[in-house]
Amino acid sequence: MVEPALQIEDLHVSFFTLSGEVRAISGVSLEVHPGEFFGLVGETGCGKTVTGLSVLGLVPRPGRITRGRILLKGRDVLRMSARELHRMRGGDVAMIFQNPTTSLNPVFTIGQLVRVIRLHQRGSKQQARARALELFESVGLPDARHLMDAYPHELSGGMLQRVMIALALSSRPALLVADEPTTALDVTIQAQILALLRDLQARFNVTALLITHDLGIVAETCDRVAIFYAGQVVEIGSTMEIFNNPSHPYTNGLIHAVPRPDRDTGRLAAIPGTVPSNPGFLTHCRFASRCEHAFDRCWKEQPGQFAVGEGHWAACFLYGPQEARS
Amino acid sequence: MQTSDIVASKDRTTQAERLSTRRLRYTVRVILRDPLALFGVFVIVALIILALFGPSIAPYPEQGRGRTNVPDRFAPPSDQYWLGADQLGRDILSRIIIGTSIAVRVPAIVVSLAVLIGAPLGALAGYFGGWVDQLIMRVTDLFLAFPSLLLAVAIVAALGPGLANAMLAITISWWPWYTRLVRGVTISLRERYFVEAARSIGVPDGIVILRHILPNCVTPILVQATIDFGTVILAASSLAFIGLGTQPPDPDWGLMVSQGRSFILDQWWISTFPGMAIFVGVLAFNLLGDTLRDILDPRQYR
Amino acid sequence: MLAKLDYILKRLVMSLFVLLGLSVITFTLARVVPANMAALYIGPRARAEQVEELTRKMGLDRPLYVQYFYYLRDALQGDLGNSIATKRPVVQEITTRLPASLELLAVGMSIAAVMGIILGVLSARLQNSPLDVLVRILSLVGVSLPAFWLALLLQIIFYRQLGWLPITGRIDTTLRFTAPIQHVTGIYLLDSLVTRNWVAFKDVVWHIILPAVTLAAYPTGLVARMTRATMLEVLSQDYIRTAHAYGVKDWFITGVYALKNALGPTLTVIGLSLAYALTGTFYVELIFNWPGLGIFTTHSLLKADYPAIMGVTLFAAVGYVLINLVVDLLQAWIDPRISLE
Numbered sequence: 001m002v003e004p005a006l007q008i009e010d011l012h013v014s015f016f017t018l019s020g021e022v023r024a025i026s027g028v029s030l031e032v033h034p035g036e037f038f039g040l041v042g043e044t045g046c047g048k049t050v051t052g053l054s055v056l057g058l059v060p061r062p063g064r065i066t067r068g069r070i071l072l073k074g075r076d077v078l079r080m081s082a083r084e085l086h087r088m089r090g091g092d093v094a095m096i097f098q099n100p101t102t103s104l105n106p107v108f109t110i111g112q113l114v115r116v117i118r119l120h121q122r123g124s125k126q127q128a129r130a131r132a133l134e135l136f137e138s139v140g141l142p143d144a145r146h147l148m149d150a151y152p153h154e155l156s157g158g159m160l161q162r163v164m165i166a167l168a169l170s171s172r173p174a175l176l177v178a179d180e181p182t183t184a185l186d187v188t189i190q191a192q193i194l195a196l197l198r199d200l201q202a203r204f205n206v207t208a209l210l211i212t213h214d215l216g217i218v219a220e221t222c223d224r225v226a227i228f229y230a231g232q233v234v235e236i237g238s239t240m241e242i243f244n245n246p247s248h249p250y251t252n253g254l255i256h257a258v259p260r261p262d263r264d265t266g267r268l269a270a271i272p273g274t275v276p277s278n279p280g281f282l283t284h285c286r287f288a289s290r291c292e293h294a295f296d297r298c299w300k301e302q303p304g305q306f307a308v309g310e311g312h313w314a315a316c317f318l319y320g321p322q323e324a325r326s
Numbered sequence: 327m328q329t330s331d332i333v334a335s336k337d338r339t340t341q342a343e344r345l346s347t348r349r350l351r352y353t354v355r356v357i358l359r360d361p362l363a364l365f366g367v368f369v370i371v372a373l374i375i376l377a378l379f380g381p382s383i384a385p386y387p388e389q390g391r392g393r394t395n396v397p398d399r400f401a402p403p404s405d406q407y408w409l410g411a412d413q414l415g416r417d418i419l420s421r422i423i424i425g426t427s428i429a430v431r432v433p434a435i436v437v438s439l440a441v442l443i444g445a446p447l448g449a450l451a452g453y454f455g456g457w458v459d460q461l462i463m464r465v466t467d468l469f470l471a472f473p474s475l476l477l478a479v480a481i482v483a484a485l486g487p488g489l490a491n492a493m494l495a496i497t498i499s500w501w502p503w504y505t506r507l508v509r510g511v512t513i514s515l516r517e518r519y520f521v522e523a524a525r526s527i528g529v530p531d532g533i534v535i536l537r538h539i540l541p542n543c544v545t546p547i548l549v550q551a552t553i554d555f556g557t558v559i560l561a562a563s564s565l566a567f568i569g570l571g572t573q574p575p576d577p578d579w580g581l582m583v584s585q586g587r588s589f590i591l592d593q594w595w596i597s598t599f600p601g602m603a604i605f606v607g608v609l610a611f612n613l614l615g616d617t618l619r620d621i622l623d624p625r626q627y628r
Numbered sequence: 629m630l631a632k633l634d635y636i637l638k639r640l641v642m643s644l645f646v647l648l649g650l651s652v653i654t655f656t657l658a659r660v661v662p663a664n665m666a667a668l669y670i671g672p673r674a675r676a677e678q679v680e681e682l683t684r685k686m687g688l689d690r691p692l693y694v695q696y697f698y699y700l701r702d703a704l705q706g707d708l709g710n711s712i713a714t715k716r717p718v719v720q721e722i723t724t725r726l727p728a729s730l731e732l733l734a735v736g737m738s739i740a741a742v743m744g745i746i747l748g749v750l751s752a753r754l755q756n757s758p759l760d761v762l763v764r765i766l767s768l769v770g771v772s773l774p775a776f777w778l779a780l781l782l783q784i785i786f787y788r789q790l791g792w793l794p795i796t797g798r799i800d801t802t803l804r805f806t807a808p809i810q811h812v813t814g815i816y817l818l819d820s821l822v823t824r825n826w827v828a829f830k831d832v833v834w835h836i837i838l839p840a841v842t843l844a845a846y847p848t849g850l851v852a853r854m855t856r857a858t859m860l861e862v863l864s865q866d867y868i869r870t871a872h873a874y875g876v877k878d879w880f881i882t883g884v885y886a887l888k889n890a891l892g893p894t895l896t897v898i899g900l901s902l903a904y905a906l907t908g909t910f911y912v913e914l915i916f917n918w919p920g921l922g923i924f925t926t927h928s929l930l931k932a933d934y935p936a937i938m939g940v941t942l943f944a945a946v947g948y949v950l951i952n953l954v955v956d957l958l959q960a961w962i963d964p965r966i967s968l969e
Binding site: 089 | 766865871872877880
């Protein structure tokens with residue numbers, strides 16, 4: 001069995017604000033295998049972005065990781081020294097962000113940015129530049145040499161995202177974390193970037209954590225998916241399994257909420273209710289208030305992981321032992 | 327919907343953006359919780375009280391106004407003269423208290439005038455654009471190119487020393503800042519829908535400016551004016567120090583510092599205490615202005 | 629590149645217009661406002677015919693626009709009239725005293741710029757720490773202090789109480805005989821350094837500390853506040869997060885990467901605080917008896933020496949405009965986005 005590229009074990013992240021503690025993530029566990037694209041799906045505020053940031057140790061103040069382990073290539077990120085952490089970022093792990101236009105410093109040229117960002121890597125400046133040029137070509141940026149002298153505001157969003165991807169992959173990281181990489185782009189550019197990512201996966205065996213709220217992107221790009229709700233993972237499985245056999249009521253609701261042009265579904269199906277405020281301190285199933293299948297037990301304890309299929313589990317008592325329903 | 331309904335609903339939009347009482351109460355609450363701002367408010371209130379009731383509070387009011395008391399000259403701080411006496415025997419504390427009226431009156435007049443002149447010009451420039459804007463801005467930029475105090479000094483030099491001339495000079499140096507400020511706000515407001523809506527139904531320009539634009543300028547003007555109060559105190563006392571402002575025997579704080587300069591080494595209290603009064607006063611206005619700026623955040627108008 | 633040249637040209641033209649306007653203002657103040665220039669020039673014991681003759685000679689009976697034309701022409705040729713007090717050309721008075729003021733301003737503004745930026749950056753990076761609070765309080769104090777009061781306080785503390793520093797003057801007068809400074813630029817610090825006159829150098833440094841610090845108080849406060857505010861804004865931007873995500877060292881991010889973005893407004897504020905420093909020289913030079921333009925202006929003000937006052941005013945204003953022009957151009961050079969506007 002090949003060692004997983006990323007292992008998150010029982011991660012808890014809280015934000016200690018002036019109004020009190022906000023538990024953003026309560027017990028997230030997942031595994032990403034080398035060469036696969038793993039999607040983190042959920043609505044805004046469900047904790048998927050914080051999970052991604054945690055992998056790099058970039059949770060912003062006043063947030064803090066309160067419990068858990070994050071194993072990258074076998075080493076626990078949360079126990080690393082500052083030096084190891086700095087070396088790891090941009091090295092073994094690289095992250096690309098949602099808005100490429102604001103993610104690059106506007107007063108530096110692309111070439112200067114390459115040098116700054118690669119500054120801590122081994123190799124001379126020339127080597128870094130040569131490598132960057134190479135990568136720019138492979139991400140579909142023609143005329144890479146002129147690109148180096150351009151400023152970020154002179155390039156389009158799509159081009160900038162390609163630059164970011166190239167930078168991220170330049171050190172052949174073991175893991176790429178992509179936080180909503182196409183949300184801020186036009187639909188047509190979106191498709192191009194996704195195709196690029198798939199292409200890179202095939203060519204360079206890239207392993208990626210893809211954070212998104214768009215099920216369509218998941219269907220197109222991801223091999224396996226984790227569904228997030230209110231700071232917890234409620235279902236994990238392969239993309240095929242999740243789409244063909246959505247088990248958790250929330251997942252089910254999500255899949256059926258997507259409008260399908262080929263089917264006349266009549267009224268759009270929405271999940272009734274809203275995410276509970278401050279769900280982090282609830283001791284029962286967080287989806288109970290909106291679930292049409294909820295029964296007694298759902299209101300008393302938190303569901304564990306129940307197997308639903310091969311490599312597919314859901315955190316729902318529906319799949320637990322029958323006797324324990326009440 | 328009738329036209330009057332549209333006007334009424336647009337009116338509500340603008341009212342919501344004005345300084346509503348709720349925002350006022352929120353502002354007060356934040357101030358009350360911040361010790362520095364509280365200190366500022368306390369000092370300002372004290373200054374106003376002293377300015378209004380100075381003669382009744384000062385221990386030696388006639389000395390405060392200038393009557394000399396030569397036998398007690400150079401008296402160090404003591405029970406009789408809390409802050410000491412100056413080179414003509416006058417109680418420094420009384421002179422500072424009586425001088426508060428000058429220190430408060432000058433910025434009040436100057437800042438009010440500067441706003442009254444500068445703000446409407448800025449609104450006109452920002453609203454109408456075109457040659458009106460060009461003309462007003464050229465003149466404003468010209469005045470702004472001068473270091474403010476230098477211009478004031480030159481004006482007083484040309485007109486002759488005296489408090490009135492000093493106030494006039496500072497006002498002339500100050501109004502351009504408000505023009506620029508209000509122009510900026512007006513331009514950003516001009517693009518907003520409620521202005522377009524009002525104009526499209528034929529509301530005359532003057533009314534649009536008065537009812538929709540100027541009220542929204544109140545906040546940034548207020549923040550700037552509060553800080554300027556302090557800056558004008560500095561400017562006025564600086565002019566007095568050189569001898570271009572208030573003339574003796576009036577107890578202007580800057581003038582008092584200047585008069586005590588020759589005795590600075592041995593009778594240090596003559597210059598030190600009036601200077602401290604200036605410092606505390608300016609500090610108070612700066613503190614309050616800073617807090618107001620943090621709360622009201624005029625950055626949305628930039 | 630072309631866009632930048634365009635911007636530079638536009639800025640230059642604007643400056644020219646402003647300079648012209650300045651001359652109009654100073655002319656108005658110099659000639660139009662004072663009641664009787666000639667009478668003032670001759671003095672109180674002049675006879676009516678003398679005044680009349682001088683009026684004609686000085687061209688004061690001509691229409692205003694003609695007077696302005698001569699005024700401008702003379703100014704451009706370097707003639708700003710003669711000082712009533714010293715009877716010497718104003719320009720000569722200015723050039724004699726300029727090095728001393730330049731020296732003071734240069735040292736003061738350097739302290740302000742360096743200290744202000746450092747304090748502002750540290751304060752922003754260590755937000756809400758004790759250092760941050762201290763810097764914020766000190767900056768606030770700096771912009772609230774009357775310069776003349778601070779000068780006096782420093783004299784009391786460092787001369788009277790501690791005896792560490794000299795009270796007035798630019799240099800110990802005895803040194804004129806024992807270790808005279810060779811005149812190269814007129815700036816004592818430079819001259820003594822270049823001619824290796826260490827005794828004089830140390831003495832000049834000792835003398836310039838108090839005046840320079842007094843002058844620097846307000847600008848430092850202003851620069852620190854602006855730098856802090858801008859840095860805070862910059863540090864919350866997405867591209868800083870990207871830099872962190874790639875393991876760029878923290879001190880590099882703060883000191884180089886983010887600072888470049890924050891320099892723009894900081895430079896503007898430095899240019900603005902120069903205005904305060906300029907007028908600050910009036911008091912500082914007066915109190916410390918520093919033989920520069922400031923003290924000359926102050927004395928001229930008291931003597932109602934109009935040509936001198938207006939000459940210096942015009943000179944200072946022109947200098948200020950030019951320096952701000954340089955600051956603007958520097959900004960355009962640093963921030964590539966400006967040229968597009």
